[in-house]
Amino acid sequence: MVAMSEKTTTDQLFELLSSVTDPEIPVLTLQDLGVLRDISIDDGVINVTITPTYAGCPAMQTMRVDIEKALLKAGHQQFNVKESLSPAWSTDWMTPNGREKLRAYGIAPPLKSSCDQSSGGIECPQCNSSEVKRISEFGSTACKALYQCQRCLEPFDYFKCI
Amino acid sequence: MDSQKKALLNYCIALGDDSLTLGHRLSEWCRNGPFLEEDLALTNVSLDFIGRARMLYSYAAEVEDQGRGEDDIAYLRDCREYRNFLINELPNGDFAFTMARQLMIDAFDVGFYKGLTQSADEMLAAIAAKAIKESRYHLRRSEDWIKRLGDGTDESHERTQKAFDQLWGYAAEMFEMASDEQQLVDAGIAVDRSALKAEWSSTMHSVLKEATLDIPAQDWAIGGGREGIHTEHLGYLLAELQYLQRTYPGQQW
């Protein structure tokens, strides 16, 4: 067992875990997503706090395992990954960098949760047109809705704001 | 276990049962949806309810502190121990029936979970804060569908009206307090469900009116779910839901 170096800091751990990505949207790290809430070191034990996105999101289990794997790979042996429900996750926590990465990946990023939930403000990630039409309230996963661009006709996923 | 703790345990399990039975019913639409997008939507809503059940059962297990886990609560109880409202366990029927039920439940859940976010119990308040966001989204979708179906073709109108006529009496028990629930309301933990009826009725009236549907007559009511008295349908549902765990006890995912 590798004893944790005295010099390991929470900043280094944030850096380490910033490589862990969402299994369903691999361009987003857990930090971009706002899922990684806190890291602390207590008596040599690393405590990582994550918050679930959707209650039934099947990716949460994978995220947890990926965090544990990243910690093990870096030689850490004593850690707990715990889920915290409160405060409830909001797409407002997604970083500006994360939003830009989503757009480049072809998914329209979430509007602010104070939005009126209509289509207003959603732009096609391909041609930036705001003439878009909602096809379905749900897309390929719980966090996305399906839209179509009226200008370039491309269908696209919109990351719902909650 | 003191009586308030026991009541809290029952409360979490009953709410979890509502979510699990409805989540299971919605999952039965997987690959049977009327078209691909709707198939995905129904199964995503199903996942939201199953996720909600997991949070509530996990918390119940923590409150009970007897070594049971969420899986034991979901898979190793029989009909009489299930406490869900009967409306959740009814077979899906046609798409109109499924969406009519969904509207009735979503309209209830929005009022209920909004109230529960104020619970003095921190964990219930945290679960409610997640659930309310999802339920608002669900409600918008079920409202849209009922308006489309009710104000659609003659056939969709007729089927949707028939669905509400068949479902209406199942709403009553959503507003009837279980025997040990009042003490949790007094302690600021639970929501007084009897006080939610007015808002629910007003949502239903405005949606059905816009959908050109008639509000069914309130001339029958059925209940018993919170006391463990169920329709014949729950046994079949549990047989499928619990089959694997009953056949291979202790199996882990």
Ligand SMILES: [Zn+2]
């Ligand atoms: Zn476009």
